[in-house]
């Protein structure tokens with residue numbers, strides 16, 4: 001199956017990390033679908049990708065964080081694209097540093113876990129059946145790290161949320177060891193930003209996008225976690241693991 005015949009759903013594709021992935025996939029000739037709760041974010045995405053690829057970008061307004069919403073957008077997507085061959089899940093938020101736990105409420109913790117974990121689970125449950133039994137298909141999770149690098153004053157709930165998503169990815173690898181679909185994870189243990197907002201040690205979202213697009217394109221690893229700690233890792237980590 002060549003790239004033009006593949007339809008990649010990028011969950012969180014209108015975000016900082018997701019938009020770099022969407023652009024790189026479109027540049028490689030894939031059809032790409034993106035769901036966002038905000039039509040303005042989808043319009044911004046459309047003007048961000050290479051102009052000669054916009055005809056291959058499918059955008060749908062919807063919420064994949066609840067079961068009903070995920071089912072609705074799934075039906076809308078299948079109607080428009082006919083199929084989904086690959087999923088990249090890059091849901092969540094960029095940063096959270098609102099204070100130590102005793103200053104936060106249950107509602108704050110709920111929001112963090114809902115955005116990082118619940119949306120990842122609900123969308124996986126809706127979309128994984130479309131790809132799980134085909135070895136030509138892929139499902140790739142983008143996550144943050146949850147170690148010492150992340151834990152600093154005020155980021156506690158972010159660490160809790162990131163750790164829960166990491167655990168969920170591990171559970172999937174262990175519960176579905178023989179699934180034909182290529183199930184991989186890219187764990188990013190540093191900041192990611194657009195070129196205008198880059199800080200030392202951060203990944204440019206365009207470079208990260210190219211690395212993830214290559215992973216999706218090649219389909220030659222499964223049940224693998226690619227850990228990226230710094231920009232240099234984008235050149236080595238994926239190569240070491242046979243990409």
Ligand SMILES: NC(=O)c1ccc[n+]([C@@H]2O[C@H](COP(=O)([O-])OP(=O)(O)OC[C@H]3O[C@@H](n4cnc5c(N)ncnc54)[C@H](OP(=O)(O)O)[C@@H]3O)[C@@H](O)[C@H]2O)c1
Pocket residue numbers: 011012013014015016017018035036037038041062063064065066090091092093094095115119142143144145162188189190191192193
């Ligand atoms: N940015 C970083 O520095 C960094 C570093 C390491 C790891 N990461 C990881 O990368 C992932 C994405 O981060 P990001 O920086 O790209 O965040 P972002 O810019 O806030 O984008 C997150 C995306 O997730 C989407 N989303 C969340 N809940 C949703 C829902 N219920 N339904 C539909 N879409 C939903 C948002 O869609 P809407 O358009 O609907 O808001 C948004 O497009 C996260 O898992 C994060 O932990 C990021």
